[in-house]
Amino acid sequence: MKAVGAFAFGGPEVLRVVDVPEPHAGPGEVRIRVHAAAVNPADTLMRAGLVPLPGVRPPYIPGQDAAGVVDAIGEGAVTGLRIGDRVMAMAIPTGPRGGAYAEHVVLPASWVTRAPAGTSHAEAATLPMNGLTARMTLDLLNLSPGRTLAVTGAAGAFGGYTVQLAKAAGLRVVADASPSDEDLVRSLGADIVVARGDDVGARIRRAVPEGVDGLADGALIGASVVAAVRDGGGVAALRGTGPFGAPERGITFHTVYVPDYRGNWDKLDQLRRLADAGAVTLRVAGVFPPAQASEAHRLLEAGGVRGRLVIEF
Incomplete structure (x- = not known):
């Protein structure tokens, strides 16, 4: 089958279309049968050799988000899915089978759920990993309604x-934005x-003088955002950006590591239901064929992408 991978670590140019054995x-x-795989920052880190891949042999195949159609179900799989169902899933590309940049991906049944109704494969591919990361962030901060x-x-x-x-x-x-994104x-x-900007913590505190109850640091700003948080509040940061916090003020730091939610079918399916209800917006910033995966990586690393770039198979 066709996949997008790299035989050596480096810049976007190392990505190429490769032939690999079809999984069963x-x-x-x-x-x-993957029709779309979203391009995420973690994919660029893996391509650059900044993610441990113990025991994995090249080609290294990135990709954490897959959307497509079920074309095989293994013996004893506990699932409500049938052959031909449109689905989405979060993959873990650090294993021996590689990630979602491939025509086929095989995953435990609990990692796969139906795609949101009426969505394209590209739209569905933007949801699993980023949506689960957001879900985990809120679960860790554990704020009650009204906070x-x-x-x-x-x-x-x-x-x-x-x-x-x-x-x-x-x-x-309370959220940050550039003028063009407001x-x-x-x-x-x-x-x-x-x-937005490095001193956004101070600006948030001016907008909310009592301090916010929790903060999700998606911009990877770091310790300066703590200024926005009230005593006894919480900060959640993506893996690799902490820990930091203010223990003397009782502020709790949480590390968001989304692979811990792999196989959490209830959380993934909840995202589908919210998308079905229109509470979650699926944003595709651009679509690329496999041969142009390197260009998708270049654009993502250049910054300013709103939504997700997607490779279509």
């Missing part, structure tokens, strides 16, 4: 999902929008 569904597994959440990087894929999931949970949301961030549901 074993006991408890589902095989997806205030701040989100940095709100115009990005993770930030946008975090804003929308927070609003669905009844939270008040309308977008407001459309996602942010109640208060402040200018």
Whole structure:
């Protein structure tokens, strides 16, 4: 089968279309004929050799988000899916089978759920990993309805999902945005929008003098965002950006590591239901054939992408 991978680590140019053996569904597994795989920052880190791949041999195949059609179900798989169902899933590309940049991917049945109704494969591919990361962020902060959440990087894929999931949970949301992104961030549901930048923590605190109850640092700003958080509040940051916090103020730091949610079917299917209800917006920033995967990586690393770039197979 065709896949996109690299035989050596480096810049986007190392990505190429490769032929690899077609995988088959074993006991408890589902095989997806992949039609779309989203391009995420973690994919660029893997391509650059910044993600440990113990025991994995080249070609290294990135990709954490897959959308497509079920074309095989392994013996004993506990699933309500049938051959031909349109589905989405989060893959883990650090294993021997590689990730979602391939015509077929085989995953445990609990990692796969139906795609949101009426969506394209490209749209569905933007949801699993980023949506689960946002879901995990909110679960760790554990804010009750009516509390205030701040989100940095709100115009990005993770930030946008975090804003929308927070609003669905009844939270008040303060978010950052550049002037060109302010309308977008407001459309996602942010109640208060402040200018983005390294001192955004101070700007959030001016907007909410008592301090926010929790903060999701999608922009990877780091320790300076703690200024926005009230004593006894919480900060959630993506893996690799902490720990930091203010123990003397009782502020709790949470590391968001989305692979811990792999196989959490209930969380993944909840995202589908929210998308079905229109509470979550699926944003595709661009679509590329496999031969242009390197260009998708270049664009993502250049910054400013709103939504997700997608490779279509």
